[in-house]
Amino acid sequence: MKAMTNGASQSVWMATAEVPDFPPLERDVSTEVCVIGAGIAGLSTAYLLAKEGKQVVLIDAMGIGAGETGRTTAHFFPPDEWYVDIKKGFGAKKARLIAGGFAQAIDLVESIVASEKIECEFERLDGYLYSLPENGFKDLNREFRVARSAGVDVELLTRVPGLNFDTGPCVKYKNQAQFHPLKYLAGLAWAFIHLGGQIYCKTRARSIDGDERLQTVSTDSNKIHAKSVVVATNTPFRNRVVMHTKQAGYRTYVIGMRVPKNSVPRMLLWDTGDPYYYVRLETPNPNADHEILVVGGADHKVGEDHHPEHRYDEIERWAREHFPMAKTVEYRWSGEVMEPSDGPAYLGRNPPDEKNVYIITGDSGNGMTHCTIGAMIITDLIAGRSNALEEIYDPSRKVKHGIKDFVSEQVDTLSHYADWAKRGEVESAQEIAMGQGAIVQDGINKIAVYRDEQGGLHAVSAKCTHLGCVVHWNSAEKSWDCPCHGSRFAVDGEVLHGPAPSALAAVNLDVQDSMQANSPASNHSSVNKASR
Template sequence: MNITNGASLSPWLDSTGLPEFPPMPGDLHTQVCVIGGGIGGLTAAYLLAREGRHVVLIDALGIGAGETGRTTAHFFPPDEWYRGIEAGFGTTQAKLVADSFKQAAGLVESIVRSEQIHCAFERVDGYLYALPENGFQDLGHEYDAALRAGADVALLQRAPGVSFDTGPCVCFHNQAQCHPLRYLDGLAEALLRHGGRIYCGVRAHAIDGDKAVQVVRTDHGDIYAQAVVAATNTPFNNRVVMHTKQAAYRTYVIALRIPRDALPHVLLWDTGDPYYYVRVHAPDGADHDLLIVGGADHKVGQDDHPEHRYIELERWARERFAMAQQVEYRWSGEVMEPADGLAYLGRNPMDKDNVYVITGDSGNGMTHCTIGAMIVSDLIMGRDNPWVELYDPARKVVHGLPDFVAEQANTLSYYAEWATGGEVESAAEIPPGQGAIVRQGVHKLAVYRDTGGGLHALSARCTHLGCVVHWNAGERSWDCPCHGSRFDTQGAVLHGPAVSALAPAALDSGAGLPPSGPADTGKSAEL
């Protein structure tokens, strides 16, 4: 199994042995450099290589080790819903959104067939239903807006075949789902067949250059390319601008065992905030299915002990699906929520000639990243694309402005933590397997005590824009509440936009010892 970016495990990561690729041997020259080995990066690299472009793809961890390995891998209408998109962008733009979503699922289906990828891709219907307290009026508005946008929809009295009464719902026909890492595995093989090159364990630190050649600076050498695609969930190469337009959220998922064929393969979403969503997966060779339930989102770094969210998901599922048995998997992932509800796909605002970004995936990562790959490949090939302006990363936030202002205020509020005390008086209070922020003079330290009792101290200053990181007990990581960067217990970057590790720090003598005397840790706390 590849290195991944957290402690939890999805069924995709548990059931797929993805190919491993070595780091690059030194400086390289290519036509296109793609940064990121997830759905966005691999799809863009594949499309470009298929058209004869020389492509190099790099990833800091490994293929599928980022957020694609933590998705629920569904293709469903946008989180903003068509009534929201129509209200904010107009009917014409809503039609473009519907067209892009339809074509994205169609592209994945065609790639699966042409490249003979065995990833359990299937077409399924999806159902949006209203919570009783929200009433059903909005469903009618959504149905009408979806019709105007050109979506294939029906208004039903309840979702068929589901074990609880959803009440009225909007059926979105011909949606899709798949096993995301098996799809990535097939894409990687196809990319290599078309002449692409893949290098892993290679972290990009910067992109600089001009409209002729961009240089990707990595820890294994420089890559000289005519075009660069940053498909890293959130762009590391755009230090400020894009991070004011989107917010990083953790999302949670459980997979419960259910009897085989106890539920139809459908997608379900409710109208809550945050909402819950459901799909069914049939593991190969198993005598059971998995009921996959997700939701309970919160901003990254703003819940130090999120384990209760898994409990909430399980409670919600058991109240509605009496056939649910034991929980087989619990995992979380990170999604970037765009301020106005649409992803940012295309030319990077800071380098508009030949640097591209795929970000702002919201709850539609498989769809948005595929759309992004289609847009970026068309731009690099010099073709027109009808969705360029719609998803332009340089667009101004107009729709969703109150949410945008609230998100910025939330981010700024966390800088005040530099003036507060630590979470504990000393590292001696930190139990094994946990972390906490300790104030030491004018500094704040992120201190983790491993299961053997050893202490690991780091500067608590996020290397992106200087927020105080927070402990994430669920993933055993240090997460930034401002822009979503994440670091492991040794300080290494797990998720951008940060590109540099947390700086090592030293605890004052005796700071990690319990009040009663020296702790028998079996190792010294060298920091």
């Protein structure tokens, strides 16, 4: 079956992969490990644990790769904090550890692809970091020296070779990689099943309760009893506050443009601009006369752009300027990345002190790498082994490096609670165009109203079920997005992305009364109060 999706857009991966479907959980089960989330983080962890001989049950609210893995650009590249900042914040020793972990992650994926015979277009490539003059000069010489001292195989060049534009000086990171993420997940899922694993799709985890001896994962109708639980849902839904003050959700945008075959060298590119852009090639059909140039960037914090379609246009303008051979835009999609305040991801035991609940979050644009490292660390912890990377990726670590960003994010989050004091975005639901959404005022409450393409209205509470921020409309993905901690909801209120633990409450909206819902002269409510 085609991959499910958590938004309106479709990536090149969703359009070119078949992923297996599995039935929902229909009974209570007991197991050694329950993994929540069937993206690269969850499936990698489940597979590695099954290889250890562990009994593993994996569940997902939607399906294989239906979350953020299918929305990535699927490349393995150096940390987007770069080694200069890592050394500055954590020291030379930890910079070497991180460099070693990134290399191990690529090696592990390559070995899994080979041993399980997964056809996923895995390819070793060189990556290049460059700085165009108009984007501001960055000290690439220093990045080169620090990366080399950390053990990375790097080279300093005068320009990126093979391109039609002069990039100026660049750092070449050798032996990076890329692949087709959904084809990889499909192969990983079947390999996990062959090892005795169990997968249940359309099975949403609602809560986790227990102690260090036994945890119980509750779904809508059944329970999973497990000695250990791994929450691999891009951002954890269990941890209500602690983790979400240490990271922020950002949306990143990607286009796929048709280019003549062999007109762009096979490599990975990343610039240092603001906005920055990243580039790779995809070859959906090796027999075709064209390839897909994948270009991403134009990031913004989740919920802070109601109509982000212009970001695709900005990326396209940049791409056509630098790759004039580019033809039609075949794909447009966006995804969510969780940005830690201090750089490294959060991989390990769930804070503050849970010994048998683990999380993988804080991908920071390096999702394929960080999720694989997280699977390695957590497999070792559950197996009772130490891991040299455990400390630096510890989710309980204090934010020291990046404290300025940490404070800035908290101020930004708190500012959004002022949305409750603002009026609705439209006077009535009648003003909302087909295919669009807006916030309508109802007394002291706010209603998130979407009008579908047939003119029907869909109304839900605008109050995020995580910590109560007002959700904002995202016209590109047809979703309600929370600007506080990155939760996202479908037009019917169902959760698309955590940390929100439950759907937005349905609201009965009377169409005629809704025309006056935002009027000060209105003496009645447009909402059936019993529906709240």
